[in-house]
C-alpha cells in the first residue's frame with residue numbers, strides 16, 4: 226500500500242467521543258460555576274454555583290476514573306508520550322504554513338499516532354499538570370472541614386488551596402481557549418478536526434505494518 | 442506506534458443497547474433525586490410535640506396552693522408572702538441568695554475579670570445602678586434594695602411572686618426598689634403560684650433599659666404571644682416554649698447567662714445525667730450536625746453560631762429597639778423652663794430633656810463578631826481613651842481562636858458623659874427626688890459629683906461626652922428555616938460578614954493579582970486566536986481572489 230495514500234479511518238471510538246464531549250460539557254460547567262464562585266460575575270448566585278460546581282466535580286472525577294482505566298487497558302495512553310521529532314516543523318506550520326491552503330500539515334497522522342508533537346505536549350500538560358492540580362486542590366477544597374483528621378490543618382489554609390485551584394482553573398481556561406480555536410477552526414477545511422471528533426472518522430495515512438487491521 | 446487491543450468501533454448488539462438504556466435510566470434517576478427540593482419532606486413545621494408541661498397550667502402540679510392554710514393571708518406586704526412560702530419551701534431563699542438574679546454580682550473565672558454583674562458594670566443606656574437604686578432595683582428579685590445598705594442575707598426579702606405569679610396581676614412599682622403595687626391582691630396571687638412563664642421573665646427581661654424592647658433587640662413583649670414567624674420555639678400555637686424550656690434551672694439557678702455565655706457547645710445533645718444539664722444552647726437539643734440533608738451547612742457549625750444564620754434580623758416583633766442614645770443633648774428646657782418630650786408618630790420618644798436624643802430601629806441586620814463567650818468590660822474607674830469610640834463590653838475572640846465562632850450582635854451606640862480629669866466613664870446620679878439628681882435638676886456637675894461620690898474615683902469637676910458602644914448578643918427570635926440567612930448574603934463581596942477579615946471566604950475573597958493575571962492571559966490567548974484566525978481568513982480570501 227503506498228505510504229502517501231490517505232483513507233477515511235475510525236480514529237475516535239465511540240467511547241473516546243463520549244468521554245471527550247462529556248468532559249467538554251463538564252469542564253465548561255465547572256468553569257462557568259467556578260468563576261462565578263470566584264466572583265467574576267453573578268448568574269446563578271454563589272449558593273447554586275458552588276452546589277453545581279461540587280456536583281459536576283463528582284461526575285468529572287467519575288469520568289476521569291473511567292478514562293484512566295480505559296487508557297491503561299487499551300494502551301492508548303501511549304498517544305501522549307511526548308516526542309521531539311518533527312516538533313519544529315509543526316510549530317512552523319502553525320505560524321506560517323497554515324496560511325497557505327496548499328501547504329499540507331507536516332505531521333503524518335496515523336491511527337496509533339494521531340496526535341502531532343505539539344498536541345502531545347499540550348494534552349500531556351493537560352493530563353499530568355492542569356487536571357491533577359485541579360483535582361487535588363478541588364478535593365482539598367471540598368473536604369476542607371475534614372482536614373483536621375489528616376493533620377494537614379495548620380501550615381496550609383483554605384486560602385492557599387483556593388489560590389492553587391483558581392490558578393489551575395485559569396490554566397484550564399487558557400488551554401480551553403487555545404484548544405477550541407485549534408480544534409474547531411484550524412483544520413483543513415477549518416472544521417476538519419471538529420468533524421472527526423463528532424463522526425469519529427478522519428483521513429489518515431495508513432501505516433500497513435502497525436495499522437493494517439485497524440481501519441473500519 | 443504499536444500496541445493496544447481495541448479502538449475499532451464495536452459491532453452494534455442488542456446487549457449493548459440494553460446496557461446503554463439502563464445507564465440512561467439510572468442517570469435520569471440520579472438527576473431526579475437531585476432535583477427534588479429540600480423542603481419536600483412531610484414533617485409539619487415544628488415537628489416535635491408541644492411541651493406544654495414546661496409552661497403549662499398549675500393544675501399539672503401535685504400541690505394545689507389554693508388549699509394551703511398558710512396562703513389564706515392576709516398579707517400586708519411582699520415579705521409576709523415570702524415568709525409563708527418558706528414554711529414549706531424551706532431552702533428556696535437560700536438557693537436564690539446564691540444566684541446572679543439575687544446578687545447582681547458576677548466574677549468571671551474564665552476571663553479573670555472580677556466584680557462584674559448588673560450591680561457593678563457600666564452601660565450606655567442609663568449608665569450605672571450605683572446611686573440610682575430604687576429605680577433600677579424594681580427589676581431585682583427582692584424587696585427594698587434602696588441603697589448600699591440592703592441586707593442580702595434576708596430570706597423574706599426574696600420576691601417569690603415576680604417569677605411564680607400565674608394571675609398576671611402581680612407587678613413591681615417602677616420606682617419602689619422592687620416592692621409591688623399596694624393595690625395588688627397578694628392573697629390571690631400567692632394562692633395561684635406556678636411555674637415561670639414568658640410573662641414572668643419578660644416583666645424584667647423584655648423591659649431592660651426601662652421600657653419594652655429597649656435594650657436587647659431580641660427580647661420584647663411580642664414574645665408573650667409570638668407566632669411561628671417571630672419565634673419558632675415560643676410560637677404560642679405551636680411548640681409554645683417558655684423561657685425555662687431552654688434556660689433550664691436547678692436549685693433556682695438559671696442557665697444561660699449573658700455574663701458567661703456558651704459561645705461554642707462541643708457537647709451537643711444534652712442527656713440528663715450524662716452532660717451539663719443545660720439546654721441553653723441550640724446544640725443541646727439540635728446536636729452538632731443539625732442539618733440532616735445539607736452537609737455543607739454542617740461544615741459551618743464549628744465556626745458560625747446557629748444564631749448567625751437563623752436570626753436574620755433582630756427586633757422582628759411589634760416593638761422597636763433603642764439603637765442610639767445621645768446624653769449630650771439632655772437638659773434642654775422650653776421657654777418656661779419645663780422639660781421637653783418629643784415623640785414620633787408611633788409614640789416612641791425621640792427627645793426628652795431627662796435623657797437626650799434617642800434612635801430607634803426594627804428589623805435590624807445584626808453586626809457580626811468573633812466571639813468565644815468572654816466579654817471584657819470597661820469597669821467603673823477604669824481608664825478609657827476618649828479620643829475614639831469606647832467599647833464598654835468587648836466580645837473576645839478572633840479567627841485564630843478555636844473557641845470562637847461568628848456571632849450576631851446588636852450594637853448600641855451612645856454619647857455619654859466621661860470625667861475629663863480622670864479619663865473614666867462618668868456615673869451620673871440620675872434618679873431621686875433630691876437636689877443633685879439629673880432628672881430633677883438638669884445639672885451635670887451636680888449629678889456627676891453625687892453619682893461618683895461613693896466610687897473609688899471621685900468626680901474631677903471636668904466632664905465632656907464620649908462615643909461609646911455596647912454589644913448585645915442576639916439569640917432569641919429564631920426565625921423559620923425558610924427565613925434563615927442564605928449563603929449568598931455572606932459569600933459575596935460587601936456581604937454581611939464584610940467586617941470580618943483575616944480568613945479566606947469563598948465568594949467574597951480573591952487574590953486580585955491572580956484575577957488580573959489570569960484574565961489577562963486568557964484574554965491575550967483569545968486575542969491571539971482571533972488574530973491568527975483573521976490572518977488565515979484574509980490569506981485564504983486573497984489567494985482565492987488572486
Ligand code: HEM
Nearest residue numbers: 255256259260263275282360363364366367387394397947
Ligand atoms: C475534580 C474537579 C474539581 C473539584 C473537586 C472542584 C472543587 C471545587 C470546590 C469545592 C470549590 C469551592 C466551591 C465552594 O465555595 O464551595 C471550587 C471552586 C472553584 N473551582 Fe473547582 N473543582 C474542580 C474542578 C474545577 C475545574 C475544572 C475548574 C475550571 C476550569 C474549576 C474552577 C474553580 C474556580 C475558579 C473556583 C473558585 C475558587 C475561589 O474563588 O476560591 N474547578 N472548586
